[in-house]
Amino acid sequence: MYMKKKRYEERQRSSRITRKRIITYGIIATAVSLISYLGYNAMIPVNGTTPVLGAPxxxxxxxxxxxxxxxxxxxxxxxxxxxxxxxxxxxxxxxxxxxxxxxxxxxxxxxxxxxxxxxxxxxxxxxxxxxxxxxxxxxxxxxxxxxxxxxxxxxxxxxxxxxxxxxx
Ligand SMILES: [Cu+2]
The missing domain is CATH 2.60.40.420 (Cupredoxins -  blue copper proteins)
Structure with missing residues (x-):
């Protein structure tokens, strides 16, 4: 009985960590895509439509x-x-x-x-x-x-x- 309860609690805890991790990864992914989106647009010259790589x-x-x-x-x-x-x-x-x-x-x-x-x-x-x-x-x-x-x-x-x- 005690073992069962403990295992249940462990499962609960690990699932909570997983959920927290998913949220964290989600936030990171959003930040990365936002930065890359802004960075991508910053590489497009005002007289062009495609990004140009290289140091201006x-x-x-x-x-x-x-x-x-x-x-x-x-x-x-x-x-x-x-x-x-x-x-x-x-x-x-x-x-x-x-x-x-x-x-x-x-x-x-x-x-x-x-x-x-x-x-x-x-x-x-x-x-x-x-x-x-x-x-x-x-x-x-x-x-x-x-x-x-x-x-x-x-x-x-x-x-x-x-x-x-x-x-x-
Ligand atoms: Cu002026």
Missing amino acids: ANHFIKATHSSSSGYTWVSIASAKVKGIRNTGGNVINPDYAFNKGELETFHVINEDYTTKSNHNFNIDEFNVHTKDLAYYESQTITFVADKTGTFEYYCTIHPEMKGEIVID
Whole structure:
């Protein structure tokens, strides 16, 4: 009688563990699939439909305002600012030089402390359009430099905030 009860309790306990495990595995599986789904979408360039594997070239740029130069873009860092080697920081309305076929990622941040205006970043030919970024908002956008030529990036709110992108 006692043995039977004990065995029953053991079975109960082991089934409880199993149920807990199933829930745990379920949570893990959901998290993994969510991450892989988000990661998969992040690999799709804005001018493409399929994910591109490979490390993009990174370009960090901020929207600013100063009393002397007004509204401008200022590069924070990029190895591809035209005429500047390596860091490419602190260039006002920088021009960029890319090679055809490269994956390019722009990290755009609104650091317009003085006016706190919204800013956006666009390159029409590559379907690059950030949302209107409020003060201290940022957005990352990736595209493939899939055609050669000279293109313009700009802010729709402040047309003077613009620069060239040359792709060879
Ligand atoms: Cu702007």
